[in-house]
Amino acid sequence: MRVPVEWLREYVAVPKDARGVDVAASLVQVGLEEEGVHGGQVTGPLVVGKVLTLDPEPQKNGKTINWCSVDVGAANGTGEPQGIVCGAHNFQVDELVVVVLPGAELPGGFAISARKTYGHVSAGMICAADELGLPDDGSGGIIRLADLLPSADVKPGDDAIPLLGLDRETVEINVTPDRGYCFSLRGVAREYAHATGAEFTDPALDLAARAPASNEAGYEVRLEDDAPLRGNQGCDRYVARIVRGIDLTAATPAWLATRLTEAGMRPISLAVDVTNYVMLALGQPLHAFDVQTLQGPIVVRRARQGEKLKTLDDVERALYPEDLLITDGGDKALAIAGVMGGEDSEVTASTTDVLIESAHFDATTVARSSRRHKLPSEAARRFERGVDPQAAPAAAQLAVDLLVQLGGGNVDQGVTDVGAPPTPEAIELDPTLPSRLVGVDYSTDDVVGVLREIGCEVDTSGDALSVVPPSWRPDLHTAPDLVEEVARIKGYDRIPSILPTPPGGRGLTHGQRVRRVVADALAAQGLSEVWTAPFVSDERHVALGYDAEQARARTVRIANPLSEQQPLMRISVLSTLVDTLRRNISRGVKDVAIFELGLVLAREGEQQHALTSPVGVHPAPEVLDAIRAAVPPQPRHLAILLSGETEHAGWWGAGRPADWSDAVALVRSVGTALALEVSVRADDAMPFHPGRCACFALPDGTLVGHAGELHPKVCQALGLPARVVGAEIDVDVLIHASDQAVVSRPIATYPLVQSDVALVVDQSVTAAEVEAVLRSGAGDLLEQIVLFDTYQGDQVEDGKKSLAYRLSFRALDRTLTTQEVNTLRDRAVAAAGSATGAVQRT
């Protein structure tokens, strides 16, 4: 909401010297946040000048500048002509111009000082409109006062700031959705009075007093809402007034157009400008109908199936049964109540007789219609936040007054005012509640005083106060609502600062700690943590080699995605992490190692409908269970991507490109960091290379995830370099599995005895399989096993490979003999032989 300060002064006694920033500072105290102050940015000497001499001086750069002397009266302190260089050419000697003198400041903090330029000392500037923050004056150069203000009686040295309206300021405030009444000057003026104690004059009071009562001669209006929403009548008050014989071609006067413009609305025509003006002044949206187009009485009813209306924005709209309509005789739709009028009954320049509608429409009805038709009109914005139902007659009166004053014409004696808005209900308030909720000691007098100040009627006869809110505060329903009023009018700055003393918490959860450990472990190994927005497309799933149908069955689709290309929630972190990899590479970072910990969708079965329920009600346990169950599972995954060198080249030697084994080792390190035994086997799962994909599992078989080299097709489809490697694992599985404390075992201190063994196996046999049987065959005295060499070639048969292991044995209670160790080694080899066909190489 833009609040022209000059307009505000009409309703509340803003101190004469208060500037826009001061008004904004006062309003923020009562909860109207400052969005900005417009205008009033020109400070210091800005005066009328008369051009005495003008010498064009061509420059080397092809431009011609004018060296001028300008009479600025006594404004420069000397009365001598001011020497000024000016680049514009749309003026001549003897013309009156606007001159800014040294010491002044123009919009944007542009400070003016005398400066040397083009061989002269230019002491100021002859101003153009845009330099002063004024709208384009069409001059194509500097302002010529004879053109801009032909009737102004000015002389050199006169202050040009008020002359050009540059002293006018508009304070833009943010109005929270509970304060519909502050979408009006009337409401903001009231709040300014609350904030400062300045005297407030409610403009509606005088107007209401002058508004004649409803009578038989009024235009017939029938309220026939047969389907109220949530029990509220769609229209509970309708005031209609008629002015006949108006000349709507009359121009809107400058003062009114200026106020509208400053308030952010474009002047359009007298009828529209007057209704907008009244809305801005009093917060009551109005609608004007051309009386000549009306056939019968105005009937307010819900729309019928199949009904249509061409609205003022020239759109033919199919109406919804919930839409509340203003109709001609009940048949023809004229307007969507409180949202937008129709074309047929529109007031035009040729209209002479106007019916002014000043009605009170239900917030829910207007909100839903406005949303459904995507028509967030100024009227709808006010109705859905709550309009004062008692302001309707005053608003109609102001509109009638202005139309007659500005367009001529006569007011009909007939006045319509039908309907009966419900009166606000009394709220019981324990006078100690404000102190108990806010933590400031307020006396009962304080509480009663504030509530009366904001317009409440307060009955103090009982133990509890009985408080009836004013008609313009439909947001006040409960005792805490009143507590906020007390707190904000007394000032939030009075609230002390006290640290509460919780009973003592249990620290981070195991899962929270695990996530930190995992992330820290990866960062320590050279990976950078990133995060991505979780939105993907079918195409991305296909590019990653997932089945698009199956992927969709695991996730949910966003109804209103930012990009129609990415309407799905991701089912793997890799699916969005690849974008980050690509971005880094495209920015010239060749060697990238990144990871992300984030949620993915893992829906199983049909998507359930999650119930909603009215606010303030505790749902039954089974309802709550159903709501929780309808939220799809969202496990936390870890994804890793490596591209380029994992060990860089440099003076120390060659680099080493990241390969599948790095990805596997990183996942293993995560398991190790959590003291988890994570087994590895070969797998073929997208998006990985079918021959370079490791699958990880817990000892009980629970799947942890995959790592390896990305499938060449995936790299190609996503525009990634070849041989990118990565991993995706379920961190929740690891969290769950690592929740038990490790049982400590004694550390053997006797000497280590080692024995090496080379085994020849079929190519298809994996190292993990061989290692597993060697371990079990060697028994508990085996402390460590390392695959220290692998070989394929002349020394072994085709289709075979050699795996060389170093077995290290140690006992807790003695030094092992070579004999013992050889026996254990032979057992291990025998076990490997029978399980995998391994033959010891000799």
Add this chain to the structure above:
Amino acid sequence: MSGLNMQDDPVEVSALDPAAIDQAVQNALAAFAGAGSLDELKAARTAHQGDKSPLALANRGIGALPPTAKAEAGKRVGKARGQVGAAVKERQAQLEADRDRRILVEESVDVTMIPARRPLGRRHPVELMGQRMADLMVGMGWEIAEGPEVEAEWFNFDALNFDIDHPARQMQDTFYVEPADSGLVLRTQTSPVQARAMLERGVPLYIACVGRVYRTDELDATHMPAFHQLEGLAVDEGLTMAHLKGTLDRLASELFGDDITTRLRPSFFPFTEPSAEMDLRCFVCRGSNPQCRSCSGTGWIEWGGCGMVNRNVLSACGVDPDRYSGFAFGMGIDRALQFRTGQSDMRELIEGDVRFGAQFGMEI
């Protein structure tokens, strides 16, 4: 006379000849002093201290002397050998020290050749900031709660007193899940975790939530479709807005410095009543510069929303609003990071350029 010659040509020295003994000692000392390396010293040692050295022979000769001369000769030869022994030890130590010094000099390298074989990775600064804020809450005795990002509308809105028709529900720029009646949204705030925590844990309750939330904002320098919030909820008997202010002040001073306090300003949120917007003292000017660009001269910077938990929220979550009161607050973690580090373009936070995180350490 060199020790080497002596080795070739052993000289018999009589233990009874003091001059000869003296000479042998002098010869030995001179040989040791003349030894320029440990190898030379070793040779000199063999010559003058070894089995065939004059003093060794003299020593051996003592046994053959008459008993009357034995004592004196023994004393003399013993003293001489002691002298020689000490000298060789001293020279040995000297030469070893020289050698060690020389080796260390020879082994010196240019330590300014900084290797970058495998640079350290980084945690994301936003994650670190969230962690830091969570730790502050934990330190105050609160616990950290969590919830899903695809959330039921009931938790995101209804439970929090966002009426289906209230403009505030429309103002959230919500991502809705298909179909239209799915009842699911991407959570627009971390506040649904409040409702989950109250239902699951009961009261009294002091929980904070660090999490990612979503709004339908296009990515630009000041907006992200996904961002991070710290949510706090305390429900207990006798809690007031003063406790809210106390908690916020502590957070602000811990994160941004001792002299950074908060200001509460009346506002509106469906889930709190009374409601407030919380402002932070301007980091740049501390409220002292009317021309400050950081705070537009107001001295305050907006940080988040807060207030006393609305009775409807307590009721919806099964908490007796007549017995318990509570306060809640939510603030941007990304913004907090920006305040703390001067970072100013939100795109850098989400783009994942590894050079962004590389500016920071592992502690924000």
